[in-house]
Amino acid sequence: MKDSQDFDAHLEDWNALRSSTAFSGILIGNGASRAVWEDFAYDSLFENARAVEEKPLSQSELSVFDAMQTRSFEQVLGALKTTSRVNKALAVSSAAPRNRYYAIKEALINTIHSVHIPWRLVQPSTLATIHQELASYPTVFTSNYDLLNYWAILQAPGIDDLFRSADASFDLRNTATDSTRILYLHGGLHLVRNLDGTARKLPTTDSTLLSSFAINNTIKTLDDVPLFVSEGKVEEKLKTIRSSDYLSFCYEQLLSHEGALCIFGHHLGAQDVHLVQAIRQAKIKTLAISVFGRSAGFIQQQKRRFAELFEGVDVELRFFDARSHALGDSGLSVPVER
Secondary structure (H helix, E strand, O other): OOOHHHOOOOOEOHHHHHHHOOEEEEEEOHHHHHOOOHHHHOOOHHHHHHHOOOOOOOHHHHHHHHHHOOOOHHHHHHHHHHHHHHHHHOOOOOHHHHHHHHHHHHHHHHHHHHHOOOHHHOOHHHHHHHHHHHOOOOEEEEOOOOOHHHHHHOOOOOEEOOOOOOOOEOOOOOOOOOOEEEEEOOEEEEEEEOOOOOEEEOOOOHHHHHHHOOOOOOOOOOOOEEEEOOOOOHHHHHHHHHOOHHHHHHHHHHHOOEEEEEEEOOOOOHHHHHHHHHHHHOEEEEEEEEEOOOOHHHHHHHHHHHHHHOOOOOOEEEEEEHHHOHHHOHHHOOOOOO
């Protein structure tokens, strides 16, 4: 292992790097969303839900998370939905799990709305830039569950999200495409889990999708469970991934990816060990990793950290300035309203 001083502070220009390398895919992380909307910089959706101004998680709701030993909204909401249905079948009161379900989902909805960029502030030019960049790769992997990438792919043809069934469900038997494909590794706010565990895309337009995430809080039947891996231990994330045919498919595609992969805006921290493991096992020859350069010491530290993550893997590491990439363009940034 090299000493930190053996890593220089030079960052390549993305356009020059791309002109010499054919990239078969890109892995997008939260840094791409933050480049547009700084409020995406939150560390924990769960912690935000505890403190959100409007109807935060109460002690009753928190006790459910504690009982399941998880911070995953998807797992908790799914368990409460199942419990309520089983209780009803057994003629046992389902009021308690149903009420906790609605309260937790409402806290989640309020939290999402508190951190997510409103549709009315999204610039058409921003979505066009994102779409153009994504469409230049055969495969787009993203671990973000916000709506920016989804809004972008709605703007023009050329990017296939693989939700093609009549009811907008994912069909594992129908995944071949000649277009750029986008794979949501951790699900998304526009995706829900069907009763049988399959994934479905919400039938809504771009301008109403964020508001329609607050679905059916007023009706008396349990509604769709959002399909996204919000946070938690790696073991919890893998459990959620394995319980979904769609998420499992996406993860398998990363595991089997070949060629050169761009990693943009992704820290690949301790909570993303499963992604690092997949990349290490894939047949990737070149990893081009974005670094938002601050000081020379910071750049060297980042280079060293990524080198340690992929130590022992036969892969060429290249590091480029995030600001030279289309997704890191400062012109994409929208001022946050206060």
